Amino acid sequence: MSFVNYVTKEVNCKIVYYGPGLGGKTTNIQYVYQKTSGGNKGNMITLNSENERTLFFDFLPLDLGEIRGFKTRFHLYTVPGQVFYEASRKLILRGVDGIVFVADSQVERMEANLESLKSLEKNLREQGYEMDKIPLVFQWNKRDLSNTTSVQDLHDALNKINAQEFEGVAVKGNGVFETLKVISKLVLMNLKGGLD
Amino acid sequence: MSKRQNLIPKYIEQFFKSCEIDEKLNRYSFFLIRNDGVILYHNENIKNSLSKSSIGALLGGVWQAAKALSSFIPRDSTDPSLDEGYRLSFDTTSQGVYIVPAKVFSEEFYLGLIYFDEVNPGQIKNKIRGIALGFSEYMEHELKNYPVAETATKNKKNTDYLFNDISDVEMDQVFATLRI
Numbered sequence: 001m002s003f004v005n006y007v008t009k010e011v012n013c014k015i016v017y018y019g020p021g022l023g024g025k026t027t028n029i030q031y032v033y034q035k036t037s038g039g040n041k042g043n044m045i046t047l048n049s050e051n052e053r054t055l056f057f058d059f060l061p062l063d064l065g066e067i068r069g070f071k072t073r074f075h076l077y078t079v080p081g082q083v084f085y086e087a088s089r090k091l092i093l094r095g096v097d098g099i100v101f102v103a104d105s106q107v108e109r110m111e112a113n114l115e116s117l118k119s120l121e122k123n124l125r126e127q128g129y130e131m132d133k134i135p136l137v138f139q140w141n142k143r144d145l146s147n148t149t150s151v152q153d154l155h156d157a158l159n160k161i162n163a164q165e166f167e168g169v170a171v172k173g174n175g176v177f178e179t180l181k182v183i184s185k186l187v188l189m190n191l192k193g194g195l196d
Numbered sequence: 197m198s199k200r201q202n203l204i205p206k207y208i209e210q211f212f213k214s215c216e217i218d219e220k221l222n223r224y225s226f227f228l229i230r231n232d233g234v235i236l237y238h239n240e241n242i243k244n245s246l247s248k249s250s251i252g253a254l255l256g257g258v259w260q261a262a263k264a265l266s267s268f269i270p271r272d273s274t275d276p277s278l279d280e281g282y283r284l285s286f287d288t289t290s291q292g293v294y295i296v297p298a299k300v301f302s303e304e305f306y307l308g309l310i311y312f313d314e315v316n317p318g319q320i321k322n323k324i325r326g327i328a329l330g331f332s333e334y335m336e337h338e339l340k341n342y343p344v345a346e347t348a349t350k351n352k353k354n355t356d357y358l359f360n361d362i363s364d365v366e367m368d369q370v371f372a373t374l375r376i
Contacts, residue, residue, distance in 0.1 A: 003230065003234045004201070004358060005205050006202055006205070007205050007206060007209070008205070011358070012234050014232060036374050037374070040373060040374050042247055042248075042249050042250050043247055043250045045250050045253065045254060047257075056257060056261065057253075057257060059250060059253045059254075059257075061249030061250060061253070062374075063373075064370045064371060064373060064374065065369055065370040065371065065372055065373035066369075066370070067359065067362065067366055067369075067370050068359060068366075070358075072370055073249070075233070075234075075249060075253060077253075087264055088261070091257070091260045091261065091264060092257075094231070094232055094260070095230075095231070095232030177371070181367055181371055184367070184370070184371075185362055185367045188358075188359055188362055188370075189357065189359060189360075189361070189362050190357070191357065191358040191359065192356050192357060192358065
């Protein structure tokens, strides 16, 4: 859950990159890390296995500019994509404010995308969220490869809730900041702030 | 944002101001975090605020993982002696990381300590446990009229939003500071 500190006029929000293994979640936040100047970013934490697959999570704290007098700070997390890390994914989703679902556009990864999306829906439901209520965007990653499913077919198969979607080539940075900007906006607009 | 959530940062600040932190303990870094790793208080021993965020995320993550692992411990749920609080320690004889929970009604916060060159780690761990206990008592007293943590984020009226409609220009300004 986001944290609004009225004393220091700061908002902290948690964005989780979710999706199938090897889909490009870590690559997304690595790109953000590489392209962001030092003063705005903290250490990128990666808890990897020996073959550089995400074991627990990646984490990148990002200080953005002010909005209406509030400093904004985003905590970007990725979940481990491999199927058997379900327990870790559940933990990382706790308190999430927004989700980027990074789908792998390759034809042969459609099953993995569907399985991951199903797990996301289930894990969110277990924590009292509904997928169509929480800020969520889709990124169709790896659009530069030759064996990709069409965007329309990805939309039809995965984006039943008609969330905003972006094409991406995360290794080159295409779509990375566009995706981040839109999910950040949705998260900020969803912050509850009425003082009672 | 509930009244309770608004009051928490203020009371935390007041608690640590009023609490006499041992000089020895202040040589090290300690943090108060929420269960999602957001840092609510730290004793300024680490200057880079973004490094602090990383520490908060790791402290929160390691606690959550350990707690999930503890669910595999066979236990008799009717035995009240098993309800005593867990602590988490990752240490050598002179340095390490120590985390203790501090419960405020049903909400859990965590105090994390990173220490080094310590000849008596047991003593500083004990002090941290004392602070955690004092924190729980203080917060429960101050928040006695607001015992329930806000969990539901749905079914609120639009008027409850902190920012109604954010324009693309405003978002451009938020991201302009990134100097990509």
